[in-house]
Amino acid sequence: MLTNQLVTSGPAARGGRPRGEPHVTPRPADSRTADSRTAIFGAAAAEFAARGFAAATVDRIAARARLNKAMVYYHFDGKQALYSEVFREIFDRLGGRLDAIARSDAPTPEKLGRAVDAIARTAHAEPHFPAMMAREMADAGIHLDRPIIASMIRVVSGVVGILRQGQQQGVFRDIDPVHAYFAIVAPLVFFLASRPVRERLKTAIADDGAAVDLRAIAGPDAFERMLAEHQHAVGMIVAAPGRVPARRLRPRPPRSSGRRGAASRSRSNERGPR
Numbered sequence: 001m002l003t004n005q006l007v008t009s010g011p012a013a014r015g016g017r018p019r020g021e022p023h024v025t026p027r028p029a030d031s032r033t034a035d036s037r038t039a040i041f042g043a044a045a046a047e048f049a050a051r052g053f054a055a056a057t058v059d060r061i062a063a064r065a066r067l068n069k070a071m072v073y074y075h076f077d078g079k080q081a082l083y084s085e086v087f088r089e090i091f092d093r094l095g096g097r098l099d100a101i102a103r104s105d106a107p108t109p110e111k112l113g114r115a116v117d118a119i120a121r122t123a124h125a126e127p128h129f130p131a132m133m134a135r136e137m138a139d140a141g142i143h144l145d146r147p148i149i150a151s152m153i154r155v156v157s158g159v160v161g162i163l164r165q166g167q168q169q170g171v172f173r174d175i176d177p178v179h180a181y182f183a184i185v186a187p188l189v190f191f192l193a194s195r196p197v198r199e200r201l202k203t204a205i206a207d208d209g210a211a212v213d214l215r216a217i218a219g220p221d222a223f224e225r226m227l228a229e230h231q232h233a234v235g236m237i238v239a240a241p242g243r244v245p246a247r248r249l250r251p252r253p254p255r256s257s258g259r260r261g262a263a264s265r266s267r268s269n270e271r272g273p274r
Helices: 002-009 027-055 059-066 069-075 079-103 108-125 130-138 148-167 176-192 193-209 224-238 255-273
Strands: none
Touching: 027 059, 027 069, 027 079, 027 130, 059 069, 059 079, 079 108, 079 130, 079 148, 108 130, 108 148, 108 176, 108 224, 130 176, 148 176, 176 224
């Protein structure tokens, strides 16, 4: 078939490469074909995150994947189908995790904590997803087709169901669970999507000598610190009056030595003289 001929021919299949790309040792055709879908998937996610749907092209995706354009169409019907699959794969995987959490026998506040953790860690494990989501929100969601929307609804429903269960049990306050969902998810996506900006802030603050804990901005444990604080904030927001907020799933990361002394002095001052 013509498609198969194109897939096994052309610059990429002959060992050629786009100008400026490093040399890659050609692999057997069967191995290359087996890995091509994964390569295209990763290349597409990177391209959509960097340029958005409108500016991304199948040519650029193929070049990132070091494959010819015909191979992209061999696996996917087009750019929209590829865009849809990247989103749906993540939402479907997350939806499955949330379903399992909702069905568990854990106390409802703990279920919510696990749900927040699952959302945060799924997004963190997919470095291109937060930027893709942020770009799509800026574009008013015009590229979200029905399959993507269906996968998103599964995620929303998973969290909303846990919130409603907590309200029925009297452990969560009477707030709109859909609004609460977006209040939970938006800070996570924004924090992860803002990594390049946070890196620049870290450099600028370090140069300025400001008294700011740089680890909380873009340090190696910045994500864990953010997640611990966010878990606590969510617990405080949703807890019914008089209820203790859902405990953190992880302890608060240790403070730096420079701030530990100040924190200890502050606690001593709060206690007053003995």
